[in-house]
Amino acid sequence: MTEEIVKSALSKVMYPGFTKDIVTFGFVNNIEINGTDVSVTIDITSSAPEVAQQLKDEATAALKSAGASAINCNIKTPVIPREGSSKGKNIAPQIKNFLMVSSGKGGVGKSTTSVNIAIALAAQGKKVGLLDADIYGPNIPRMMGVDGMKPEVNGNKVIPIKAYGIEMMSMGALMEEGQALIWRGAMIMKAIEQFLRDILWSELDVLVIDMPPGTGDAQLSLAQAVPVTAGITVTTPQGVSLDDSRRSLNMFQKLDIPIAGIVENMSGFIAPDTGVEYDIFGKGTAQPMADEFNTKIIAEIPIEPSIRTGGDEGKPITFVNPSSESAKRYLAAAESIWATIEEVNANGGANNEGVQPTTPPGVSACSTGAAAAAPAPKASDESCGTGCGCH
Ligand SMILES: Nc1ncnc2c1ncn2[C@@H]1O[C@H](COP(=O)(O)OP(=O)(O)OP(=O)(O)O)[C@@H](O)[C@H]1O
Numbered sequence: 001m002t003e004e005i006v007k008s009a010l011s012k013v014m015y016p017g018f019t020k021d022i023v024t025f026g027f028v029n030n031i032e033i034n035g036t037d038v039s040v041t042i043d044i045t046s047s048a049p050e051v052a053q054q055l056k057d058e059a060t061a062a063l064k065s066a067g068a069s070a071i072n073c074n075i076k077t078p079v080i081p082r083e084g085s086s087k088g089k090n091i092a093p094q095i096k097n098f099l100m101v102s103s104g105k106g107g108v109g110k111s112t113t114s115v116n117i118a119i120a121l122a123a124q125g126k127k128v129g130l131l132d133a134d135i136y137g138p139n140i141p142r143m144m145g146v147d148g149m150k151p152e153v154n155g156n157k158v159i160p161i162k163a164y165g166i167e168m169m170s171m172g173a174l175m176e177e178g179q180a181l182i183w184r185g186a187m188i189m190k191a192i193e194q195f196l197r198d199i200l201w202s203e204l205d206v207l208v209i210d211m212p213p214g215t216g217d218a219q220l221s222l223a224q225a226v227p228v229t230a231g232i233t234v235t236t237p238q239g240v241s242l243d244d245s246r247r248s249l250n251m252f253q254k255l256d257i258p259i260a261g262i263v264e265n266m267s268g269f270i271a272p273d274t275g276v277e278y279d280i281f282g283k284g285t286a287q288p289m290a291d292e293f294n295t296k297i298i299a300e301i302p303i304e305p306s307i308r309t310g311g312d313e314g315k316p317i318t319f320v321n322p323s324s325e326s327a328k329r330y331l332a333a334a335e336s337i338w339a340t341i342e343e344v345n346a347n348g349g350a351n352n353e354g355v356q357p358t359t360p361p362g363v364s365a366c367s368t369g370a371a372a373a374a375p376a377p378k379a380s381d382e383s384c385g386t387g388c389g390c391h
């Protein structure tokens with residue numbers, strides 16, 4: 001064996017998620033050769049364990065087929081720079097912070113908020129991912145202008161789709177158009193876990209997660225899989241929406257998720273011709289609820305036709321018209337959210353130890369009575385709400 005043969009063999013190994021190989025990237029170091037024994041160090045930039053494992057397997061196979069017999073392939077990964085010291089289970093440790101976007105009720109503008117907050121955070125210099133965890137009605141791809149685009153697959157991992165400077169993944173991008181999915185407790189858990197484990201997210205500052213409406217299995221599964229740094233709830237000013245939002249804030253408390261605030265959406269109307277703001281459903285009606293949960297309204301987003309057309313056409317207002325009134329409010333909300341995230345991290349980080357399942361694997365939480373002590377409210381009659389997957 002020679003160094004040349006080793007390098008030529010390793011130049012066939014692509015870095016996951018890229019079309020460039022590990023030699024061209026300059027990741028291959030310390031090549032030691034003794035007859036047909038080869039030892040190499042590969043210094044990579046990702047701290048995701050699956051990236052290291054994939055490279056180790058592929059590099060070993062490439063060296064073997066080039067004639068090496070004993071192969072020592074040492075993958076060096078960076079130490080994850082953590083902003084806080086979050087505790088508990090974290091199946092996506094390369095992501096520093098998780099922001100859950102929730103609402104008690106459907107159709108209040110959760111996805112619109114998720115998209116615009118994600119873009120605002122990216123505009124403020126953060127490395128942002130956007131996960132559409134609304135497995136029932138995934139519409140983030142359309143709102144991000146990537147409807148119909150299929151993500152690249154690398155081995156058994158999926159590479160997020162990039163749009164407007166952020167990484168995005170959605171069940172909508174993974175399934176065929178019009179395909180109906182019926183989800184039950186265990187499947188929801190599995191889907192949420194796969195979104196975090198099997199998607200090759202970069203080292204993100206924050207992953208914004210658009211949840212399905214309500215307080216059910218998806219919310220609990222997510223809270224158990226990663227320490228969620230902060231949650232926001234989206235509401236409209238009408239009383240019925242506020243009642244549902246209260247449930248959503250209550251859920252954050254039960255799941256030990258720090259509350260970063262409330263977005264009051266469809267709060268007033270900005271006329272496109274005059275720019276005059278009118279009060280339609282009432283404004284500021286969420287304030288008593290904010291007080292009750294010791295939080296604040298981080299944005300009052302008016303009904304603005306360009307928000308809807310931006311969503312339908314895949315041109316989010318915060319990206320295409322950042323100087324508009326609504327975009328300014330999304331940007332201010334993003335700053336406020338980031339301040340909460342920093343505060344949570346400064347105080348020890350998020351902790352999901354208290355929401356882990358208490359039943360041993362293979363034992364149904366329902367049969368042990370754990371269902372009664374479930375940390376999250378019941379989603380529906382389909383599941384006991386513990387995420388045990390027993391129904
Ligand atoms: N402030 C706003 N001004 C105008 N249109 C808006 C505003 N917010 C949301 N919309 C529009 O309202 C509709 C519903 O919004 P969105 O899909 O974001 O709600 P959602 O809470 O995610 O709904 P679902 O529960 O179905 O997931 C969309 O067509 C969106 O473009």
Ligand SMILES: [Mg+2]
Pocket residue numbers: 110111112134137139210
């Ligand atoms: Mg939605």
